[in-house]
Amino acid sequence: MVANATEPVLGSAREREDCDKLWLASGSRKHELAAVPVTLFTYWHISGLYGLYLICTVATWQTIVFTLLMYNAGALGITAGAHRLWSHKTYKATKPLEILLMIFHSFTSQNTVRHWARDHRFHHKYSDTDADPHNATRGFFYSHVGWLLVKKHPEVLKRSRTIDMSDIYNNPVLRFQKIYGAQVILSCAYILPSLIPMLWGQSFSDSWHINSLRIILNLHASCLVNSAAHAFGNKPYDKNIAATQISILSFVTLGECFHNYHHVFPWDYRTAELGNNRLNLTTIFIDFFAWIGWAYDLKTATDEMIESRAKRTGDGTNLWGWGDKDLVKSGEKVEEIFYGWGDKDMKDTSGVKVLYTQG
Ligand SMILES: [Zn+2]
Ligand SMILES: [Zn+2]
Numbered sequence: 001m002v003a004n005a006t007e008p009v010l011g012s013a014r015e016r017e018d019c020d021k022l023w024l025a026s027g028s029r030k031h032e033l034a035a036v037p038v039t040l041f042t043y044w045h046i047s048g049l050y051g052l053y054l055i056c057t058v059a060t061w062q063t064i065v066f067t068l069l070m071y072n073a074g075a076l077g078i079t080a081g082a083h084r085l086w087s088h089k090t091y092k093a094t095k096p097l098e099i100l101l102m103i104f105h106s107f108t109s110q111n112t113v114r115h116w117a118r119d120h121r122f123h124h125k126y127s128d129t130d131a132d133p134h135n136a137t138r139g140f141f142y143s144h145v146g147w148l149l150v151k152k153h154p155e156v157l158k159r160s161r162t163i164d165m166s167d168i169y170n171n172p173v174l175r176f177q178k179i180y181g182a183q184v185i186l187s188c189a190y191i192l193p194s195l196i197p198m199l200w201g202q203s204f205s206d207s208w209h210i211n212s213l214r215i216i217l218n219l220h221a222s223c224l225v226n227s228a229a230h231a232f233g234n235k236p237y238d239k240n241i242a243a244t245q246i247s248i249l250s251f252v253t254l255g256e257c258f259h260n261y262h263h264v265f266p267w268d269y270r271t272a273e274l275g276n277n278r279l280n281l282t283t284i285f286i287d288f289f290a291w292i293g294w295a296y297d298l299k300t301a302t303d304e305m306i307e308s309r310a311k312r313t314g315d316g317t318n319l320w321g322w323g324d325k326d327l328v329k330s331g332e333k334v335e336e337i338f339y340g341w342g343d344k345d346m347k348d349t350s351g352v353k354v355l356y357t358q359g
Contacts, residue, residue, distance in 0.1 A: 029130075029138075031150040038149050044216050051213030054206050062200040063207065067214050070107055070193055072281070074218045075254045077104025079282040082113045083256070083271075086168060087120040088340030090269035090299050091286060092358075097294040098173040105177075106188035108218045112181050113174050114165075121163045121339040122156060124266055128230065128242045130155035136230035136242050144227035145219075167342065189215060221252045229259035237264040237306070239315035247279060255280030264309060267341035267352070269298045273306050290356040298355040299341055305352075 055064065081101030084090045093101065105113055119133045126132045130153045136143040168174055177184055190211065197207040233244030243263040250257040250272075258272035258280075270283045289295040338346040 029153070031146075033149060034151055041145070041149060044212050044219075047209050047212035048216040049213075051209035051211070054210055055213065058202075058206055059210060060197075060200060060202055063197045063202045063210060066193075066197060067210055070211070071214050071217060072254070073104045074107035074214070075221060076282060076285055077101055077107055078110065078116070078218070078222050079254050079256055080285050081105045082110075082116040083120065084269055084282065084286065086113050086171070086174065087117040088124075088266050089167070089342050090267050090271075090340065091290070091295050092297045093289070094294045094296075095173070097289055098171075102173050102177050103184075103188055106184050107193070108222075109185055109189035109215055110219065110222065112178050112185075114168055114178050117168050118163065118165055121165070122159070123226070124263065124339040125163060126155075126159070127263065131159050132156075134226040136227065140227050140231055143230055144223045147226075163339065164343070224249055225253055225256045225259060229257045233257075233260070235260045235315040236310050237261050238309070238313045240313065250279035255282045261306075264313075265301045265306075266339060267299050267346070268301050270300055273301070296356045296358045300353045300355060302353050 055067075059067075082105050085093055085098075085101060102113065105116075110116060123132050123134060128136050133152065133156050134143045134147040135153070138146070190208075193211040193214070194204050194207040197210075198204055202210075228249055229244055229246050230242045231244070233246035235241070235244055237260050241260070241263055243259040245260045246257045248257075255270075255272060256262070261273050262268070262271040269286055270280065272280050272283065286295050286298065290298055
């Protein structure tokens with residue numbers, strides 16, 4: 001299909017103007033509920049609440065440990081896989097690591113990586129406008145889960161061809177997950193996690209509901225990055241965007257809530273500027289796989305890049321000891337808009353540090 005003449009062209013000045021118009025045009029909207037997600041969400045939450053009761057009453061310690069491991073593996077499938085590897089290309093992975101991350105991602109039942117990465121690239125490219133699938137200007141509930149329960153905004157659909165997804169579509173591991181999506185997700189997210197605890201005597205039914213609890217916790221942890229990290233917190237790197245630093249949530253999101261930083265440097269594999277990684281389990285995970293050779297070309301910003309950007313567009317909060325708030329200018333516009341590494345709108349790559357390069 002040829003792009004409609006009224007559609008924005010990727011990377012053009014018109015696209016920037018288009019974003020500005022979207023900001024201004026975000027008026028009230030009559031939402032149309034999507035029946036399948038509403039039914040699934042209702043079921044998951046009722047089943048998950050019963051799962052919480054079972055955790056407190058009949059769950060064995062093995063089931064609790066297993067559920068925690070599944071939670072963390074699923075979360076890593078989202079953070080290290082769908083987010084940092086596939087949506088933003090912040091590093092490269094060998095085939096075994098890609099397969100592992102695809103399986104981890106399937107534990108969460110958050111659709112396929114194709115869907116996930118597409119929504120996420122839209123989120124970065126059109127942040128907090130109607131073309132952002134979870135537009136935070138529509139309120140906390142909408143950006144948290146509301147957007148999943150209603151039909152997509154026409155502005156998102158209109159721009160469906162403005163984001164380059166060729167790398168994702170041509171990836172054989174992700175193609176496999178797309179083609180066998182129902183079987184892979186049903187097995188990884190539901191059947192196996194309910195069967196495995198039977199090995200130590202937990203019933204299938206109890207495990208099923210406890211697993212529902214794990215799925216909704218994985219879901220809400222991911223959603224907090226879209227809602228809370230666009231509502232509360234500081235903006236040390238760009239005060240003109242909605243994304244914020246809310247480091248306290250990085251514990252449950254495995255390091256994903258240094259979000260003001262992440263929107264400014266979406267190609268940084270750490271998604272955080274902190275020198276230590278105590279709150280960033282995903283970075284520890286990627287570093288470990290880089291150490292054994294399964295992850296490579298890890299892109300990260302130098303301290304000088306971070307400091308100069310904080311001085312130029314930050315809000316003056318000096319969380320990490322960089323910058324002087326007296327140097328911060330006010331009223332600057334959002335600068336470059338790109339979804340991650342490889343986006344042709346990213347003009348200046350000169351200061352980027354690349355770790356564990358191959359060949
Ligand atoms: Zn965001
Ligand atoms: Zn992101």
